[in-house]
Amino acid sequence: xxxxxxxxxxxxxxxxxxxxxxxxxxxxxxxxxxxxxxxxxxxxxxxxxxxxxxxxxxxxxxxxxxxxxxxxxxxxxxxxxxxxxxxxxxxxxxxxxxxxxxxxxxxxxxxxxxxxxxxxxxxxxxxxxxxxxxxxxxxxxxxxxxxxxxxxxxxxxxxxxxxxxxxxxxxxxxxxxxxxxxxxxxxxxxxxxxxxxxxxxxxxxxxxxxxxxxxxxxxxxxxxxxxxxxxxxxxxxxxxxxxxxxxxxxxxxxxxxxxxxxxxxxxxxxxxxxxxxxxxxxxxxxxxxxxxx
Amino acid sequence: xxxxxxxxxxxxxxxxxxxxxxxxxxxxxxxxxxxxxxxxxxxxxxxxxxxxxxxxxxxxxxxxxxxxxxxxxxxxxxxxxxxxxxxxxxxxxxxxxxxxxxxxxxxxxxxxxxxxxxxxxxxxxxxxxxxxxxxxxxxxxxxxxxxxxxxxxxxxxxxxxxxxxxxxxxxxxxxxxxxxxxxxxxxxxxxxxxxxxxxxxxxxxxxxxxxxxxxxxxxxxxxxxxxxxxxxxxxxxxxxxxxxxxxxxxxxxxxxxxxxxxxxxxxxxxxxxxxxxxxxxxxxxxxxxxxxx
Numbered sequence: 060x061x062x063x064x065x066x067x068x069x070x071x072x073x074x075x076x077x078x079x080x081x082x083x084x085x086x087x088x089x090x091x092x093x094x095x096x097x098x099x100x101x102x103x104x105x106x107x108x109x110x111x112x113x114x115x116x117x118x119x120x121x122x123x124x125x126x127x128x129x130x131x132x133x134x135x136x137x138x139x140x141x142x143x144x145x146x147x148x149x150x151x152x153x154x155x156x157x158x159x160x161x162x163x164x165x166x167x168x169x170x171x172x173x174x175x176x177x178x179x180x181x182x183x184x185x186x187x188x189x190x191x192x193x194x195x196x197x198x199x200x201x202x203x204x205x206x207x208x209x210x211x212x213x214x215x216x217x218x219x220x221x222x223x224x225x226x227x228x229x230x231x232x233x234x235x236x237x238x239x240x241x242x243x244x245x246x247x248x249x250x251x252x253x254x255x256x257x258x259x260x261x262x263x264x265x266x267x268x269x270x271x272x273x274x275x276x277x278x279x280x281x282x283x284x285x286x287x288x289x290x291x292x293x294x295x296x297x298x299x300x301x302x303x304x305x306x307x308x309x310x311x312x313x314x315x316x317x318x319x320x321x322x323x324x325x326x327x328x329x330x331x332x333x334x335x336x337x338x339x340x341x342x343x344x345x346x347x348x349x350x351x352x
Numbered sequence: 353x354x355x356x357x358x359x360x361x362x363x364x365x366x367x368x369x370x371x372x373x374x375x376x377x378x379x380x381x382x383x384x385x386x387x388x389x390x391x392x393x394x395x396x397x398x399x400x401x402x403x404x405x406x407x408x409x410x411x412x413x414x415x416x417x418x419x420x421x422x423x424x425x426x427x428x429x430x431x432x433x434x435x436x437x438x439x440x441x442x443x444x445x446x447x448x449x450x451x452x453x454x455x456x457x458x459x460x461x462x463x464x465x466x467x468x469x470x471x472x473x474x475x476x477x478x479x480x481x482x483x484x485x486x487x488x489x490x491x492x493x494x495x496x497x498x499x500x501x502x503x504x505x506x507x508x509x510x511x512x513x514x515x516x517x518x519x520x521x522x523x524x525x526x527x528x529x530x531x532x533x534x535x536x537x538x539x540x541x542x543x544x545x546x547x548x549x550x551x552x553x554x555x556x557x558x559x560x561x562x563x564x565x566x567x568x569x570x571x572x573x574x575x576x577x578x579x580x581x582x583x584x585x586x587x588x589x590x591x592x593x594x595x596x597x598x599x600x601x602x603x604x605x606x607x608x609x610x611x612x613x614x615x616x617x618x619x620x621x622x623x624x625x626x627x628x629x630x631x632x633x634x635x636x637x638x639x640x641x642x643x644x645x
Contacts, residue, residue, distance in 0.1 A: 183476055185479035186476055186479030186482065189478050189479065189519070190478055216548050224532075226483055226484070233540075234482070237526070237544065239546070244544075246547040249540050251532075251539070253509055
C-alpha cells in the first residue's frame with residue numbers, strides 16, 4: 060500500500076514553479092502576481108488566504124490582499140473586482156469564499172475576467188473545461204489529477220466512483236476523469252446524497268474519490284480491496300488535545316481503509332496541499348498568458 | 353412496455369410554443385426570430401437546416417438562412433456571426449455543423465454571443481449548465497430530459513448509465529441527470545470507448561442512454577429487464593428499399609431490446625424530433641430574454 064504524499068508532491072510542484080519564476084526574471088519578465096479579495100474575518104477563510112499569500116512568497120510571486128469588512132456592499136466588491144480586472148500588473152486573482160449572505164456569489168464570480176479567474180470558477184472556464192478547451196482548472200480537481208498522474212496511478216479503463224457532486228470538486232472531477240486523456244479515460248460513476256445503497260457503488264470502484272464532507276464516512280466495507288482511494292474531505296472536528304481545538308478529518312475512515320487499498324491519500328497531507336499548489340500553477344499560466352494568449 | 357413517442361411529445365411542445373407566440377403577438381410583441389448559418393451543401397446539414405426552418409414556420413417564428421459556399425473564409429464567417437450578434441431583430445441563431453476543415457469550429461462558436469447561442473454550444477452556456485445556472489441547454493440532452501419528465505419517468509435515485517461522452521450529448525447528459533433536480537438526481541455512470549466490459553455497466557442501468565453512434569450496438573443481453581432505454585443514435589444505414597437509399601438506425605437493437613424494457617424510445621420518432629423542438633424552446637426563451645435578461 061502506497062501513502063500518496065500530497066505534501067511532498069506539492070513541494071515538488073512549488074519548487075518547479077520557483078525555478079520557472081527565477082528563469083522568467085532572468086529573461087527580464089516581471090514576477091507573477093496573484094491578488095486575493097477577502098471579506099470579513101471567518102477563521103477558515105483568514106487561514107486559507109494567509110497560506111496562499113505565504114505560498115506566493117515561497118515561489119517568488121508578488122501577492123496583494125484586498126480586505127473588506129463583513130458589511131461591504133456588493134457594489135463595492137464588484138468595483139474591486141473590476142479594478143483587478145483592469146490592473147495590468149495583476150495576472151490572476153481570487154475572491155475567497157464564502158461571501159456574506161447579502162452578496163451574490165454568482166454575480167461576483169461572473170464579474171471576474173475569465174483571463175484572470177485562477178480559481179477556475181467562472182462559467183467560461185467551467186465550460187471550456189467541459190468542452191476540453193484550454194482553461195484554468197479548479198484547484199482541488201486539478202490537484203487530484205496531478206496526484207494521480209505524478210504517482211503513475213493509471214486511470215485509463217478504470218472505474219472511478221466519485222462520492223459528492225459539488226460544483227468545485229465532485230462534478231468537475233467527474234468531467235476531468237471521463238475525458239479522453241491520461242489521467243482520464245475512466246468510466247466514471249458520480250454518486251451523491253440521492254444515491255441509494257451508496258456502498259454498492261463504492262465497492263465497484265478501482266479509484267474511489269470521497270468528496271462529501273462527512274468525517275470518516277467511507278468505511279472498509281465500502282471499499283474494494285486494492286482500490287486507489289483519494290480523500291478530498293477536510294472537515295474540522297473538535298479535538299481538545301490540539302491547540303486550535305480541532306483537527307482536520309477526511310471523509311475516509313483511514314485506519315481501517317488504508318490497509319486494504321493499493322494507494323491512499325492521508326488527511327491532512329494529501330489533497331489539501333495540492334489544492335494550494337494548483338492555485339500557483341494557474342497563476343503562473345496566467346502570467347505566461349498560456350490559456351487566453 | 354411503453355414506447356416513448358418523441359414525435360407526439362415534440363408536436364405537443366411545438367403547439368405550446370405556437371400558442372405562446374400567438375399570445376406574444378396579441379400583446380404587441382414581435383415574432384421570435386431564429387437565424388441559421390449554413391456552409392456548403394452536405395446532404396445531412398441541408399436537410400437538418402430545412403427542417404429547422406419548417407419548424408419555425410409551423411410555430412410562427414421568423415427565420416433567416418444565411419448560406420455560404422464550402423470555400424468561405426473564416427473571416428467572412430466570423431463577420432456574419434458578428435452581424436447576427438448585432439442584429440436586434442435576431443433573437444437567436446445557430447451555425448450548422450460540421451464546418452469545412454479550414455475553419456476553426458471553436459473560434460466560430462466562441463464568437464457567438466452567449467445571449468443568442470440557442471444551440472447551447474458556447475463555453476458560457478456549457479459552464480452555466482455545469483454550474484446549475486440559467487442557460488440555453490443543448491438540444492439533444494434537453495430533449496431527453498423533456499422526454500423523461502413528460503412521461504413521468506422518475507429519475508431521482510435511479511442509476512443512469514450513459515454510453516458515449518460527446519460534448520453535445522453524453523457529457524452534458526451526465527451533468528444534467530446528476531444534478532439536484534427532477535428530472536435529475538440520478539447516480540450517473542458515463543461509459544465510452546475506453547470502458548472495458550461495457551455490458552457489465554449497461555446491465556446495471558435503471559435508465560440506459562445510448563449515444564455512441566453505432567447501429568444496433570446495444571443488444572438485449574446488455575440491458576436489465578425493466579430498464580428505461582433512451583436511444584440517441586441516428587446513424588444512416590444503407591437501405592435499397594428506401595427512396596433516399598438509407599434509413600435511420602438507432603444504437604439499440606430495438607426488436608430484441610424493446611420487449612424487456614419498461615419504456616423505450618424508437619428510432620426514428622424518439623429523441624430526434626425532440627432535438628428539433630428544443631431549438632424552438634431555446635429560441636422562444638431568447639425572444640423573451642428569459643436567460644440573460
